[in-house]
Amino acid sequence: MxxxxxxxxxxxxxxxxxxxxxxxxxxxxxxxxxxxxxxxxxxxxxxxxxxxxxxxxxxxxxxxxxxxxxxxxxxxxxxxxxxxxxxxxxxxxxxxxxxxxxxxxxxxxxxxxxxxxxxxxAADNASQPNMDIPLVPYFGGDRSYQLVETVHFPCYVDHAVVGLMDPAHGPFVHRAWWWRSGGKTLFEKAKSFEPLPYGFAMSKHTLLKKSHGYRLLGGGMPEVEIAFHLPSVRIEYITTGQHTVCNLTAVTPISETETEVNSTFYWTLPWLTLAKPILRPLVRAFINQDQALVAKQQEGLKHNPKLLLIKDADTQALWYYQLKTEFARAVAENRPFINPIKKQVLRWRS
Ligand code: FES
Ligand SMILES: [Fe+2]
Missing domain, CATH: 2.102.10.10 (Rieske [2Fe-2S] iron-sulphur domain)
Structure with a gap:
């Protein structure tokens, strides 16, 4: 094809x-x-x-x-x-x-x-890069990731992106004892979002509850920030003051029907580097849960159904489509990109 x-x-x-x-x-x-x-x-x-x-x-x-x-x-x-x-x-x-x-x-x-x-x-030979490459905060440009996992999703890029940024699927798709206590309990969330030059961010905020995963970081209550940048890069930053962990997950289209997901991790904890043989399969299992879901979704998508986007759980997905449409238009019309996203609080249960 x-x-x-x-x-x-x-x-x-x-x-x-x-x-x-x-x-x-x-x-x-x-x-x-x-x-x-x-x-x-x-x-x-x-x-x-x-x-x-x-x-x-x-x-x-x-x-x-x-x-x-x-x-x-x-x-x-x-x-x-x-x-x-x-x-x-x-x-x-x-x-x-x-x-x-x-x-x-x-x-x-x-x-x-x-x-x-x-x-x-590039869209054509004349176009030269004039935007910054998304970086993980805190770590310098010369610092490499400590861990990377690559997984192929059998879908068009949009389904992989929307799946990875979807805030409501966690409790249903990613059930694991080490990630979160409380089983099926859903918590109400209210998070502030703000526009970025080519995307948006869940503004930096302090968590009120520490899950198992975060306890390993030591220090105080974790501060979290999650950014999304076009075309398809998600960067999560977590710090407890004592330690910092960042994740950069990038989604790259291979073809119309195949998408590559690379998830890289950066951290300041020396013992976590030693624990890589344990950590790697956990990270892989986590991404594979998303991949398995996307594979199931392909069954339904074969029939070309109309899809629903509901507020506020799907607002980030909606923003992704809006960013894409505006960016494609700006390129086609040879004019600057105007971010359509406004500062806003989103609420959902997950
Ligand atoms: S040198 Fe002839 S095909 Fe490449
Ligand atoms: Fe997921």
Missing amino acids: TANQNLFLRNLWYYALPGGRLKPGAMVAKTLLGEPVLLARSKTGEVFALRDICPHRAVPLTCGRFDGDEVECCYHGWRFDSTGRCTAIPSLVEGQDLDLSRFRVKQYPVREVQGNIWIYM
Whole structure:
């Protein structure tokens, strides 16, 4: 299935890959927003991304070789540097002076921050990144994640995003003794939200009750802030004064029907680093609960039903759609984005 370009928001930074999965001198093939992309890290450590199609006869460049400096196509050995410039065509003989710069592979802007590799997916060649990459608070730009889990959801990006930001599904989908006491008890919540440049945030607030998970952080009552940034990044910040934990979960469309979810964790607790072998399966189980739900949802979605959004539990989902619509319009009309979200308190039970 070829992805329809209009299906995905453009002119935004998308999460491409956890940096630790790309060693110096290695390259990987990935489909992102329906496009074949080669991601590579030079032997000196810089990451670059090229369209994974040889301009000669369309063989994926990732089928060839990478010497840590240049990529060589496996079909006729054409070579390309990290900017996508053709540097060699082995079949040429003395006197065949071709202008190699005519044979270019598209280069994508990429950045590596906080251990994550981001790629800018432009609407056209003229568009250049002019927005910041979402960062987790408290931790510096050079600090990498301590834990990352990657899960593929069998759905279009919107269902993964809406599922991950949905405040009302927790007690039904994520039942686990270690996460929360009280079983089926639902609590009434009232949280303040505010607009961000390209999203919105549940404003920083102090929790009134400490669940099991938070008790491990020591210190006082936890302060929490949860932000959402276009296209699909959720950042949760929790601090007790004594310790801080952040989670960045990014949702990247692979195709119309497949979406990748990367969840990264940053923390200040040394013992948590030692507990990673225990923590990893818990994190994975948690994300898999969302994934299993999305898979069930696909059964119903096959019949193209009309979906409901109810106040206030689905207001964040509604905001997501509003942000998307406005962003797509702003790009199409070549004008600045105007955030449609206003400061507001949302109430729900969960
Ligand atoms: S197809 Fe790549 S060099 Fe010919
Ligand atoms: Fe969930």
